[in-house]
Amino acid sequence: MTETRSGGPIGIFDSGYGGLTVMKEIVSVLPEYDYIYLGDNARAPYGPRSFDTVYHYTLECVRWFFEQGCPLVILACNTASAKALRTIQQNDLPNIAPDKRVLGVIRPTAEIIGEYTHSKKIGVLGTRGTVQSDSYLIEINKFFPHVNVFQQACPMWVPIVENQEYDQPGADYFVKKSIGELLQKSDEIDTILLACTHYPLLLPKIIENVPEGMRVIPQGEIVARSLQDYLRRHQEMNKRLNFTTIEGKRSFFTTDSPEDFDRQASVFFGEKVISKHVEVQHF
Structure with missing residues (x-):
């Protein structure tokens, strides 16, 4: 590969740490892209929450990813994929970001x-x-x-x-x-x-x-291979992503304590993680 592009990173979202097991597999299959991970740890877990609450929390985080320049966001969270993805795809994206995409794991x-x-x-x-x-x-x-x-x-x-x-x-x-x-x-x-x-x-x-x-x-490897196939079939999106001939950048964010996140995240991701705190509720 000789191509180098300056585009946006792939966003990977979860309510907490679990999405890091998916990100780990995605990075293994597609190491040349830039990635941003966000864990909404301050409001986790999403599992027991209502459909409406999960939808609103997830949409706030998706908007945050868009503000960071991500053309593509992966909801690496089964609860968010089950309770929020369809509404975001059908009702929100056409209005707020018709040129961007949000995909799930289900x-x-x-x-x-x-x-x-x-x-x-x-x-x-x-x-x-x-x-x-x-x-x-x-x-x-x-x-x-x-x-x-x-x-x-x-x-x-x-x-x-x-x-x-x-x-x-x-x-x-x-x-x-x-x-x-x-x-x-x-x-x-x-x-x-x-x-x-x-x-x-x-x-x-x-x-x-x-x-x-x-x-x-x-699910990790299945989702990673599916994303690889998606980018192969959607070259217009692939061209909008930051792509280098070497290993891409990986950035980590949490809505809670970075110190707590880093300690736990390394277990899920399999290597040392250094994160930053971010607020998403104002979106």
């Missing part, structure tokens, strides 16, 4: 997850908000109408991860409990989708508690 996952199952029975583990939205049921059915989807909310999993208890014995009870409740819904489930970006940190414990041979699928 659709790219739904487009491919049915290819992993032989029994045509998939389990979905997510936050209460994601499960109650039925977004995965609806989207997977569009692409794989013959696949049955069984959902299970795991309300304790995000707090366990964010309190850095994901590798401690205390997490075992809650992981085993939620997986057991999911598998009681069908003994033919052969594939489990982790429909929350926090859950990859619990992956070792999840694998310990599922039957041998069952596939457990995190």
Whole structure:
């Protein structure tokens, strides 16, 4: 590659830290782009909040990304993707930024997850908000109408991860409990989708508690490959992004304490993170 462009960064958003597991995979696949990450940690978690609240919080953050010059924003948050994405795409973008795009994590996952199952029975583990939205049921059915989807909310999993208890014995009870409740819904489930970006940190414990041979699928790599394909198919957007022949820039922001964010974020991202505090509520 010899091309160097001066454009805008790709924005990656989550209510907290979990989106960093998606960003990690995106950067691995597409290291040459610039990225800005924003965690709305001051108002996290989004999972228990109403559709309207999640929509307003997410829109404020999307507007902030646009102010930073991002032509493209990825909602690396299942709750925001489930409760806010469609309204932002259909109602807000045409008015505030018709030339910009906001993408989520649910659709790219739904487009491919049915290819992993032989029994045509998939389990979905997510936050209460994601499960109650039925977004995965609806989207997977569009692409794989013959696949049955069984959902299970795991309300304790995000707090366990964010309190850095994901590798401690205390997490075992809650992981085993939620997986057991999911598998009681069908003994033919052969594939489990982790429909929350926090859950990859619990992956070792999840694998310990599922039957041998069952596939457990995190979203990060799926979303990264989907973004790569999107940019290949949408050259007009690709040309508007900052692209270099070497590794791009990565900037991190939080609506809460940078010190707390940096300490936690390094666990999710896999390398040292230095963030800055930002206010988004005034947008």
